[in-house]
Amino acid sequence: MSALVDRLGHNKNLVLAVVCLAFAAILPLFFDPLSSITDNFITAGAYVVMALGLNIVVGFAGLLDLGYVAFYALGAYTMGWFASDHFSSVNGEKGIHIGAGQFASTLPGVHLNFLMILVVAVVIVGIAGMLIGLPTLRLRGDYIAIVTLAFGEIIYRFAVNGDEITFGEGYKLTNGRQAIAPVDTIDIPGFAPFDSAFNLRPYFWFVLALVALVLLVNFRLRDSRLGRAWIAIREDEVAAASMGVPLVKTKLLAYATGAAFGGMSGAFLGAYQASVQADQFKFGFSIFVLAMIILGGLGSIWGVVLGAVLLSFINTYFIPDVFNSVPHSLGLDFDLTVLNFGIFGFLILLVMVLRPQGLLPERRRAMELTEGLGVGGAIGGAVSDTTVEVAQP
Amino acid sequence: MTTPASAPAATTAPGGKILLATESVSKIFGGLVAVNDVSFEIPERSIVSIIGPNGAGKTTFFNMLTGLYKPSIGRITFDGQDISRTRPDRITSLGIARTFQNIRLFATMSAVENVMVGQHARMRAGLLGSIVRMPRVRREERDVREKAREMLSYVGLASNVHDELAINLAYGDQRRVEIARALASDPRLLLLDEPTAGMNPQESDQLTSFMRRLRDERNLTLLLIEHDMKVVMGVSERITVLDHGEKIAEGDPHEVRANPLVVEAYLGKQG
Numbered sequence: 001m002s003a004l005v006d007r008l009g010h011n012k013n014l015v016l017a018v019v020c021l022a023f024a025a026i027l028p029l030f031f032d033p034l035s036s037i038t039d040n041f042i043t044a045g046a047y048v049v050m051a052l053g054l055n056i057v058v059g060f061a062g063l064l065d066l067g068y069v070a071f072y073a074l075g076a077y078t079m080g081w082f083a084s085d086h087f088s089s090v091n092g093e094k095g096i097h098i099g100a101g102q103f104a105s106t107l108p109g110v111h112l113n114f115l116m117i118l119v120v121a122v123v124i125v126g127i128a129g130m131l132i133g134l135p136t137l138r139l140r141g142d143y144i145a146i147v148t149l150a151f152g153e154i155i156y157r158f159a160v161n162g163d164e165i166t167f168g169e170g171y172k173l174t175n176g177r178q179a180i181a182p183v184d185t186i187d188i189p190g191f192a193p194f195d196s197a198f199n200l201r202p203y204f205w206f207v208l209a210l211v212a213l214v215l216l217v218n219f220r221l222r223d224s225r226l227g228r229a230w231i232a233i234r235e236d237e238v239a240a241a242s243m244g245v246p247l248v249k250t251k252l253l254a255y256a257t258g259a260a261f262g263g264m265s266g267a268f269l270g271a272y273q274a275s276v277q278a279d280q281f282k283f284g285f286s287i288f289v290l291a292m293i294i295l296g297g298l299g300s301i302w303g304v305v306l307g308a309v310l311l312s313f314i315n316t317y318f319i320p321d322v323f324n325s326v327p328h329s330l331g332l333d334f335d336l337t338v339l340n341f342g343i344f345g346f347l348i349l350l351v352m353v354l355r356p357q358g359l360l361p362e363r364r365r366a367m368e369l370t371e372g373l374g375v376g377g378a379i380g381g382a383v384s385d386t387t388v389e390v391a392q393p
Numbered sequence: 394m395t396t397p398a399s400a401p402a403a404t405t406a407p408g409g410k411i412l413l414a415t416e417s418v419s420k421i422f423g424g425l426v427a428v429n430d431v432s433f434e435i436p437e438r439s440i441v442s443i444i445g446p447n448g449a450g451k452t453t454f455f456n457m458l459t460g461l462y463k464p465s466i467g468r469i470t471f472d473g474q475d476i477s478r479t480r481p482d483r484i485t486s487l488g489i490a491r492t493f494q495n496i497r498l499f500a501t502m503s504a505v506e507n508v509m510v511g512q513h514a515r516m517r518a519g520l521l522g523s524i525v526r527m528p529r530v531r532r533e534e535r536d537v538r539e540k541a542r543e544m545l546s547y548v549g550l551a552s553n554v555h556d557e558l559a560i561n562l563a564y565g566d567q568r569r570v571e572i573a574r575a576l577a578s579d580p581r582l583l584l585l586d587e588p589t590a591g592m593n594p595q596e597s598d599q600l601t602s603f604m605r606r607l608r609d610e611r612n613l614t615l616l617l618i619e620h621d622m623k624v625v626m627g628v629s630e631r632i633t634v635l636d637h638g639e640k641i642a643e644g645d646p647h648e649v650r651a652n653p654l655v656v657e658a659y660l661g662k663q664g
Contacts, residue, residue: 224523239497244485244514
């Protein structure tokens with residue numbers, strides 16, 4: 001009986017996912033192949049992947065990460081490095097080509113197959129996630145936030161000034177504000193090369209496939225040994241350790257998994273925008289992704305999807321296209337886009353006042369907020385009375 | 394050796410193998426000596442209590458046995474193995490489980506999920522295995538869930554509240570879930586920190602006989618911190634008394650009750 005209930009509960013999410021994804025898949029057919037709405041949806045899809053990644057770290061494991069942009073940056077740069085003429089003099093200016101598209105195979109620089117780079121990005125950024133996790137292991141709550149914030153800022157500084165950091169035969173680490181461009185277009189074996197000048201739909205379907213994959217991983221991990229351990233750590237670290245949950249390993253896996261999705265999304269965006277520019281990786285972006293998961297409901301998978309799509313559309317559609325002229329009609333001389341972060345902040349304030357558990361809250365989180373259980377939450381969580389003396393020499 | 398009348402004499406193992414031993418263990422927090430030079434032993438399949446006035450260092454001592462604190466000085470061995478500097482989760486997988494004085498369930502997980510976390514150390518599913526949901530992982534997940542329900546029934550939790558969130562359970566049921574969660578890790582030694590706190594005499598009696606059942610049916614060794622003297626004297630084979638972090642007395646219930654140092658620690662100096 002209970003097994004049946006579990007099954008149905010599981011299938012409910014499956015049915016919802018299939019319906020949502022199927023609906024989303026036919027959506028671009030209603031718009032022009034180059035419609036800016038499709039463009040907005042592609043960006044939203046990439047943000048959903050990122051938000052679902054951050055949700056594992058902040059929502060499941062309760063580790064407040066304010067430097068998530070670092071993983072976006074690393075993923076995007078991985079795409080830039082391995083799919084452009086950035087390292088143009090490599091192999092005697094003939095370039096290195098592995099499974100690259102027809103056109104890219106004639107260019108100097110490193111050109112790997114898009115799917116290959118996607119996997120490489122996931123691995124590199126996953127490892128980076130563990131590295132950022134290491135110094136936070138002795139910390140709790142707000143202190144974790146400060147360390148991750150610093151890490152995000154360090155990566156940004158490297159991105160901006162990377163054009164002055166050279167190695168080998170004058171290779172630059174990044175191209176700073178000049179951007180690494182053009183990045184090869186997406187070329188998947190068996191499909192025509194994607195071309196953003198003619199048709200945006202393939203990009204949308206590809207990012208939708210990424211969203212489906214990340215959704216599957218999120219649901220499966222949440223209802224697994226590891227997912228329970230994450231929630232246990234979020235609820236009560238001392239009790240979790242005493243029940244046999246290894247704190248260091250479990251937290252590092254949360255960081256690595258969350259980071260890997262950030263890297264995946266970053267790599268995709270690098271290829272979609274065909275350019276990797278340092279100013280995309282400012283601190284504000286970390287807060288932007290965090291705002292998505294807070295708006296939707298920390299820890300709630302469907303809530304996070306909703307939050308990411310909503311904020312993304314507010315950012316790319318409602319502010320610049322729909323309400324941009326509002327200040328003018330009020331006799332004020334500025335564009336609404338300059339206020340976008342102010343608007344996000346105001347929305348978060350509204351959510352905190354009216355619906356602190358988020359739009360589609362997770363059952364557990366809703367309890368914590370309404371029943372006043374201040375247990376080890378990520379944001380302003382109570383520090384418990386006993387601390388585990390981890391890693392004492 | 395005096396055995397409490399109600400305990401089956403055959404199951405006690407006087408002079409049996411030592412399961413857990415501490416050698417001159419101290420814990421110093423800054424200038425405060427919370428536990429001072431305590432040596433003690435727990436024979437296998439015995440029920441041992443630690444008593445002492447508030448602030449005597451009992452819970453600090455417990456926290457050292459379970460690895461939450463590392464002893465400042467001294468050595469702790471479990472089944473012959475040095476665990477003085479072992480991580481809490483490793484100690485759990487070696488076979489020591491515990492409950493907490495102020496119940497520390499994962500409040501927003503269901504009773505079953507709480508007990509499933511207790512089996513973490515006995516499970517093998519990793520990151521990739523959980524994502525792919527290999528048959529082995531599915532089977533493990535099903536077995537673990539089933540065992541969690543068995544454990545909850547064993548400690549006497551009605552099956553209609555197995556899927557209730559821990560926070561919504563009645564106080565007595567929360568205590569039961571905590572014991573089930575500890576038992577789920579298949580321990581050899583179970584540490585209970587004030588298990589009868591907040592219980593009425595009837596519930597305390599039930600728990601006392603349950604402790605004996607645990608020892609007899611599951612071959613467990615039990616160590617408890619307890620304030621209820623009726624429970625302590627009724628169930629323990631040996632009692633260790635701590636006061637201001639030091640061991641002031643040790644022995645069977647009769648010896649401890651007659652010890653003037655113990656009386657003084659609890660009631661103050663006479664005359």
